[in-house]
Amino acid sequence: MDYDRLAVEMRRLALEAGDAIMAIYDADDFEVRTKSDDSPVTAADEAADALISAGLRAAFPDVTLVTEEQADSHSARAETFLIVDPLDGTKEFVKRRGDFTVNIAFVENGIPVRGVVYAPARGRMFYTDSAGVSVEEDGPFDRGAAGPTRPISVSEPDNSALMVVASKSHRDQATDDYIGKYAVRDMTSAGSSLKFCLVATGEADLYPRLGRTMEWDTAAGHAVLAGAGGTVVRFDDHSPLSYGKPGFENPFFIAYAPGVKLLGA
Structure with a gap:
């Protein structure tokens, strides 16, 4: 995998999907349907999925793609693949609570090694860079070029608090x-x-x-x-x-x- 290109494409596609999602989120009303597993789905899920899937298939045609909104991809069997949830937190989206995200990841030998999580309503974007180091990018976001980023790191926990x-x-x-x-x-x-x-x-x-x-x-x-x-x-x-x-x-x-x-x- 070309990790440099992967980082660029995942970030760009997450932003494009986020724009499509917010166009529907900011509308006066939108339709909510129920899928076979009783989970909700909206036009925002489908629009984001179409954008991301087309972009990933064009950029990485030889890599298996699994996405929530395409049931035929759920029968894939692979240890290395791209995996997408175009709108995670549809319930939050429907309730207009803002805590929904665009999720794109690359799994290699069963391990998620690269990923982007973009919360368009919160203006927060987290992703792994080409070296696999996680950063948060400061907005406003430009699809063409990444803005200032800050490496992020887990805490040093106090187990008593x-x-x-x-x-x-x-x-x-x-x-x-x-x-x-x-x-x-x-x-x-x-x-x-x-x-x-x-x-x-x-x-x-x-x-x-x-x-x-x-x-x-x-x-x-x-x-x-x-x-x-x-x-x-x-x-x-x-x-x-x-x-x-x-x-x-x-x-x-x-x-x-x-x-x-x-x-x-």
């Missing part, structure tokens, strides 16, 4: 019970893959997810977190979370800064 981030739309008692095992200084909530990015920037130390997710939900955030020194492991045995699984469904997982002393279930 952890900062925890959890889901806005998928919080449940099991998650609260697990978080309750830790000495928590404070908690915050965020939608979509922004939770990974808050750990990547040191704004949170720990993000446990005891709920259903798919690889396209997590790959870009996982790559950004890894490029900032963070780790994502399975909840059950704390082994690394891998990608390219049949059906692309994840087990429960924990994303964290390595200084956190993980506890069992």
Whole structure:
């Protein structure tokens, strides 16, 4: 893979998709439909997916592409592939809460090694550069040339006073019970893959997810977190979370800064 080109294309396509999403988000009204798995989908999901898919296929025609909005791609079996969630956090989008993201990632040998997470309504963009180091770019954003960037890094956690981030739309008692095992200084909530990015920037130390997710939900955030020194492991045995699984469904997982002393279930 040409990582220099990959970084440029992923960033550009995320921005283009973000513009398409915001054009619909800022409209007076938009239609919300329900997919076969009962999850919502809007014209914004579809417009962003069309832009990103066309761009990736043109730039990297020999690389397998998996995207949430194209069911025929979900039967792909590969250890190295591009994976896209064109609008992660559709529930946040529909409620106009702003915590939705564009997610594009490159998985190599089962590991997310490059990714971009763009939150257009929040004006925040995180990505791995050509060397795999995670940065946050300061807006306003120009599709043609990257603006000033700052390397991001996970925290050095104080295990007697952890900062925890959890889901806005998928919080449940099991998650609260697990978080309750830790000495928590404070908690915050965020939608979509922004939770990974808050750990990547040191704004949170720990993000446990005891709920259903798919690889396209997590790959870009996982790559950004890894490029900032963070780790994502399975909840059950704390082994690394891998990608390219049949059906692309994840087990429960924990994303964290390595200084956190993980506890069992």
